[in-house]
Amino acid sequence: MKAFAIWLAIVAVIFGGYALITTMLRDTRQVFVFVDSSLQMKDVWSEVPRELDRIDDREYTEFTLAHGQRQTRTVVSTGSSELTLVGVPPFAPCSFDGIDQYPEAQDADERILITTTDNACSEQVAALTDWTIIELAP
Secondary structure (H helix, E strand, C coil): CHHHHHHHHHHHHHHHHHHHHHHHHCCCEEEEEEEECCHHHHHHHHHHHHHHHHHCCCCCEEEEEEEECCCCEEEEEEEECCCCCCCCCCCCCCCCCCHHHCHHHHHCCEEEEEEECCCCCHHHHHHCCCCEEEEECC
8 A cells, every 4th residue: 555655656756747847838829809999899898807807717818908999099007917908998989900919919929809789890800801890689
């Protein structure tokens, strides 16, 4: 029985070490999330936090969160493991021109746009070919 306990301890240390090294060497993915904060999002705005929470459940991922309208685009957080958008009301017409010009978007492994199906900018959304588009339905 003593030999079995020693063998079990050695196996646990070896596998534990392997798991620790694998975890430490794993690359962290960079994800850029852009939330459409135009007036068209008003009907689905309450769903945005739930969608952000679903996205930030990923492991080994750092996020950059930005939001914007036609004139103003703002990076809310960079290098975070949680996505939180507070105090941003939907306002103004939509425009996605230039959202791929953020340095964080260019460096990201994945780019996500959260918008609505009731969108006046559907042509601009269609032009974002290498983005993951999440459309919230009213």
